[in-house]
Amino acid sequence: MQQLTRRILSTSQHLRPRRARSGRPQCTRVSTAAAPARRTVTAAHSNEHVQPIQVFPSHPSVDALPFDFNHNEENTTTLSPNMSTPATSASVELPVFQRDCSVLEVVSDVRVLKAVARMKLLGLPSQVDGTLPAPFRASALDSTVPASDVATADDVDFCSESLDQVSRSFAAVIRQLPESLALPTCAFYLVLRALDTVEDEMDFSKFSAASKMALHGSATRAQVASDPLLFKTTCLLNFHNLLEGTDAAASSWETLNALNSCDVGAGNDQMLLQSFDRVVRIVRDHCTAEQQQIIADVTRQMASGMAEYCQRDLGVNGTDSRGDYNKYCHIVAGLVGEGLSKLWCTAEDSGLSQANLAAVNARTGLGSLSSDMGLFLQKTNIVRDYAEDQVDGRAFWPKDIWSKFSPNGQLGAFRASKDNYSAGLACLNTMVNDALALAPSCFNYLQHLASGDSRILRFCAIPQVMALATLAECYGNPRVFEGIVKTPKTQSARICCEVGDMEGVLSWYTEVCDDIEHKVDAWERSDSFHFARDAAVASQTRSRLLLVREAVQQAQGTSLAPAREEEDDEDYIPENWPCGPHAEGAYMDRLLTATH
Numbered sequence: 003m004q005q006l007t008r009r010i011l012s013t014s015q016h017l018r019p020r021r022a023r024s025g026r027p028q029c030t031r032v033s034t035a036a037a038p039a040r041r042t043v044t045a046a047h048s049n050e051h052v053q054p055i056q057v058f059p060s061h062p063s064v065d066a067l068p069f070d071f072n073h074n075e076e077n078t079t080t081l082s083p084n085m086s087t088p089a090t091s092a093s094v095e096l097p098v099f100q101r102d103c104s105v106l107e108v109v110s111d112v113r114v115l116k117a118v119a120r121m122k123l124l125g126l127p128s129q130v131d132g133t134l135p136a137p138f139r140a141s142a143l144d145s146t147v148p149a150s151d152v153a154t155a156d157d158v159d160f161c162s163e164s165l166d167q168v169s170r171s172f173a174a175v176i177r178q179l180p181e182s183l184a185l186p187t188c189a190f191y192l193v194l195r196a197l198d199t200v201e202d203e204m205d206f207s208k209f210s211a212a213s214k215m216a217l218h219g220s221a222t223r224a225q226v227a228s229d230p231l232l233f234k235t236t237c238l239l240n241f242h243n244l245l246e247g248t249d250a251a252a253s254s255w256e257t258l259n260a261l262n263s264c265d266v267g268a269g270n271d272q273m274l275l276q277s278f279d280r281v282v283r284i285v286r287d288h289c290t291a292e293q294q295q296i297i298a299d300v301t302r303q304m305a306s307g308m309a310e311y312c313q314r315d316l317g318v319n320g321t322d323s324r325g326d327y328n329k330y331c332h333i334v335a336g337l338v339g340e341g342l343s344k345l346w347c348t349a350e351d352s353g354l355s356q357a358n359l360a361a362v363n364a365r366t367g368l369g370s371l372s373s374d375m376g377l378f379l380q381k382t383n384i385v386r387d388y389a390e391d392q393v394d395g396r397a398f399w400p401k402d403i404w405s406k407f408s409p410n411g412q413l414g415a416f417r418a419s420k421d422n423y424s425a426g427l428a429c430l431n432t433m434v435n436d437a438l439a440l441a442p443s444c445f446n447y448l449q450h451l452a453s454g455d456s457r458i459l460r461f462c463a464i465p466q467v468m469a470l471a472t473l474a475e476c477y478g479n480p481r482v483f484e485g486i487v488k489t490p491k492t493q494s495a496r497i498c499c500e501v502g503d504m505e506g507v508l509s510w511y512t513e514v515c516d517d518i519e520h521k522v523d524a525w526e527r528s529d530s531f532h533f534a535r536d537a538a539v540a541s542q543t544r545s546r547l548l549l550v551r552e553a554v555q556q557a558q559g560t561s562l563a564p565a566r567e568e569e570d571d572e573d574y575i576p577e578n579w580p581c582g583p584h585a586e587g588a589y590m591d592r593l594l595t596a597t598h
Contacts, residue, residue, distance in 0.1 A: 096389060097485035101475075102492060117495040126498060128457055129178040133162045134185045136288045151247075153287035157280040161188055164281075167270040168195050174498070175461045182349040183458070186289045190297050190341060192274060192281045197241050197301060199267040199275050201308045206230035208264040209237075216260035231313065237261065238309040242302035244282055245294070255279075292348050300341035307333030319413050320397035320404065324436070327400040328368055328377065335380035336373030343372040346458060354454035361450045371450075374443040375462065381437040382469040385430070388482050392417055403436070404429050407535075417483045424530040426483055431525070431539050434473050438518075438546040441470060442553040445511060449557060452504040463501045467510045468494065474517040477543075478525040504557065511554050515547050 108114050125131070136158055141147040165188050166173050176187050203209070209230040236257075243254040262276045274281070285294055311330060321327040343362045346352050352359075362371050384391075384398045391397055397413050407429035408415045409422055416426030444466050451459040471489045476482050500506040522543050525531055531540075 096393060098488060099481045099485055100488040100490060102490045108492060113496060113500075114492045117499040118492060120499055121495045126174050126178045126460065127502065129174055130184065131177070133159050134165075134177065134188055135181045136185050137181045138288055138290060140287050140290075147287070151283060151286040153280075153283040157283050158185070158288070160277060160280045161185070161192060161284050164192055164270070164274050164277075168192070168274055171465065175464055178457050179461055180349055180351045180455055180457055182351050183345060185284065186293045186297075186345060186348075187342070187461075189281055189284045189289060190300075190345070193245065193285065193297055193301055194304065194338065195271065196275050196278050196281065197238070197305055197308070199271040200234070200237055200241065200261065201312060202271075203234075203266045206234070208261070208266050209234045212257070212260040212264040212266070215263060216257045235309045235312055238305045238312065241305045242298050244278070245285055245298045245301060247286070290348055293345060296341050296344045296348070300337050304333060304337050307337075316396055316398065318392065318395065318397050320399040320401055322400070323402045324400045327398065330398065331377045331380040331384070332368050332373055335376030336368065336370075337376070339372040339374070339376035340366050340370070342375075342462075346454075352454050352458055354451065354458070358450040358453060362447055371443055371447040374440045375447050375466070378437060378440040378444050379465055379469050381433075381440070382472050385433045385437060386472055386476055386482065386487055388430070389417060389485055399429075399433060403432055407432075423480045423483065424532060425535070427478055427480060427525065427530050428532075428536045428539050430479070430482055431477055431536075431543060434477050434518075435539065435542050435546050437469075437473055438543070438550070441511075441546070441550045445507075445550065445553045445557070448507055449504065456502055459504070459507075460502050463507050464498055467497050467501050467507065467514070470511065470514045471497065471517075474514050474521065477518050477521045478528075480530075508554055508557060511550060515550055515554075518543065519547055 103114075108118070133155075136153075139153075141152045165176060169176075169191065172191060176184060176191065178184075179187055207230070210233070213230065213233040240250065240254045240257065243250040244258065258275075258278060265272065267275045285297060289297065307330075311333070321330055346354060347359050347363065365371070367373060388399070392414050399413055401413075404413050404416075405411065407425045409425055412418075415422050416429065448459065448463050448466065451462060468489065471493060472487075475487055475489050479487060481487050497510060501510055522540050525536075526540055
């Protein structure tokens with residue numbers, strides 16, 4: 003039994019929300035198999051909280067990972083600062099931190115054992131393996147469809163295989179969608195992934211070479227040809243023409259062929275871009291006219307936003323402000339949420355009432371339910387990927403948050419020295435609070451899906467709960483500044499199996515809120531907690547959690563005392579905040595007053 007359990011767990015899939023890769027090159031994640039012991043960190047994630055990882059040998063115990071990033075080992079890939087390709091010297095290694103339990107603990111918990119076995123052997127309920135079904139075919143209904151737009155069985159196979167190759171997070175949840183939505187959603191994802199591949203390419207010599215091939219030395223385009231950044235921007239702005247079949251499509255295809263000749267992208271993403279015509283045929287032949295318009299509109303809007311941020315220097319110090327941060331997240335993720343909400347309206351088998359469909363599509367733009375769904379996933383991954391983005395020479399944390407805590411005016415200060423971890427935790431937890439503010443809105447969105455097909459609810463709910471669990475894993479965790487923090491695989495398996503209806507969603511929202519609450523308590527008791535600086539951040543976390551709990555309690559038909567939002571969300575450290583020998587007692591008095 004123990005041997006079977008070990009075999010199941012060691013190969014189980016780890017589903018987690020993966021950040022849209024817009025605005026940064028892909029970074030290689032590295033786990034080390036052996037390394038010198040590390041000292042215990044006194045913070046919300048103490049050594050007692052991290053169990054030795056015996057089930058997954060590829061992810062060692064956290065305390066066995068190098069603390070000073072000077073460790074080098076054979077068969078590990080490393081990245082140099084500000085580089086997107088493997089380096090051979092002066093490199094920085096990104097360890098993977100992933101808590102898990104022993105085999106004995108797994109077999110003693112029926113929920114965990116059942117979940118990991120099911121995910122390994124069966125996958126999600128209704129999950130379709132292999133080629134996705136194609137219930138709609140435009141060419142079968144309209145004989146005037148051009149032969150170039152007719153999709154073949156090989157095209158469907160290619161898109162089905164590409165989905166598994168380029169998405170570790172959403173492939174399974176897409177595959178379990180209703181037939182009328184599975185292939186269109188797959189095509190939607192692949193279109194945006196291809197667009198993202200162009201945006202992610204940071205080797206401007208490729209764009210310079212491609213511009214000369216695509217423009218044929220035209221005098222009217224001389225400026226574009228001489229400016230690789232301008233050419234890249236032009237590629238992004240015209241990308242939607244590939245889908246719409248307009249007069250400009252010929253020029254856009256010529257540009258794409260030039261990009262492919264210059265090897266834009268890498269790995270499976272490059273292969274997707276080089277065979278993008280297959281994806282386009284799927285969109286034109288296996289998506290309804292309404293679905294095609296949704297995909298093209300979102301692609302155009304996202305590309306326009308990418309072009310804007312492409313011309314900006316999102317270097318080591320991040321976005322300018324929270325408003326700028328929200329705008330960026332809406333462009334690369336909120337628009338996806340809006341597009342998906344519109345796709346639900348095109349499915350006759352969605353099971354969703356017109357009232358619920360109208361509710362999730364009532365508004366567009368920042369602040370809408372659909373956009374908040376995307377923003378929550380995006381912000382969660384930006385929080386988690388602090389170290390990865392610093393290595394890549396990219397940053398997204400808003401300056402008006404991190405500048406309040408940085409000791410030297412640089413976002414990278416939290417990673418530069420362990421002496422700055424205390425201030426870094428306060429900043430990290432403030433970033434978690436910023437993401438948590440969206441959780442009640444996302445929960446509201448999920449409630450509108452509860453009466454429809456459970457497969458649509460599962461598609462939306464699993465990434466949301468995964469993101470919430472990731473925030474809990476990051477809260478008060480100094481390892482965010484050192485490498486890649488992941489949720490335990492056993493927890494991920496449980497979420498995938500248990501979040502299939504609102505009862506499961508309610509249960510997991512409550513469980514994760516409890517987890518974050520415990521970590522707030524642990525942070526306040528740790529040596530890294532500075533009362534005058536951090537008390538307001540902890541108070542804000544509790545306020546955010548109360549708002550989430552209130553939404554859950556209302557869904558359950560029970561009541562909870564309403565949470566008090568901060569009077570000034572920008573002011574995390576009030577001028578009249580208590581200090582001195584009796585500060586803690588005064589703080590608790592204020593906290594009790596605020597929450598009761």
